[in-house]
Amino acid sequence: MRLARIRTLFVLSAMAAGTSLIAGPASAQTPYDGLWQVTFVTKTGSCEATARYPVTVADGRVTAAGAPISGTVGSSGAVRVSFSGASANGHLSGSAGSGKWNGASGGIPCSGHWEASRQ
Template sequence: MRLIVSALAAGACLAGAVAPAIARTSAKAPDRFDGTWSVEVITESGSCDRAYRYGVIIENGQARYAGGGDFTVTGRVQPSGAVRATISRGDAAAQVVGRLGQGMGNGNWTTSGSTSCKGRWNAERRG
């Protein structure tokens, strides 16, 4: 479960974590949120670790963890900046919602499965 919470910086939201999310099928100009983001994940309730910070890469509205791992990520950043994603590993999953803006973003997350946790995330654009 700790790895699921870690991936939230994916996903954040963004989805993001770890495996590429579902790719867009149409070719278009880069999304305004494309780039590298640093995401801080904070646990507000439950037995998950207190805080994490991870890199997330967004490409064409799809987020992926900047590192490696064995997570499944589905979700995206909408052109409006709205973030909705699911990050899962085994029977554990985290639902991520929030919004990205100009150079920053934030939102909430909750887990399901054998460990129940919830909290918030904050993102800052790095490149």
């Protein structure tokens, strides 16, 4: 009887462990994860007038396929990004965001603003 009880506990423990392994670790999603369309607009300097990039936010990290964009989005929506030697910061809220950027083209400073919308 005692052996049967130990065997039952062992089987139940093994099943519970297997279930947790199948479920895997929870993903650390942020409220801003997903696909975003970002438009950079130059206000001063000789940088490209406008540039649009589809970017992906995953677990608070910003990346773009085929474009040198990387950065972070905090859980509060604070954005910090770098791209092609420039830097940008701002804020996302809900399905939109905006901010400022600074960089250079040919050694001449450029700056402007950016806008984002969730896709």
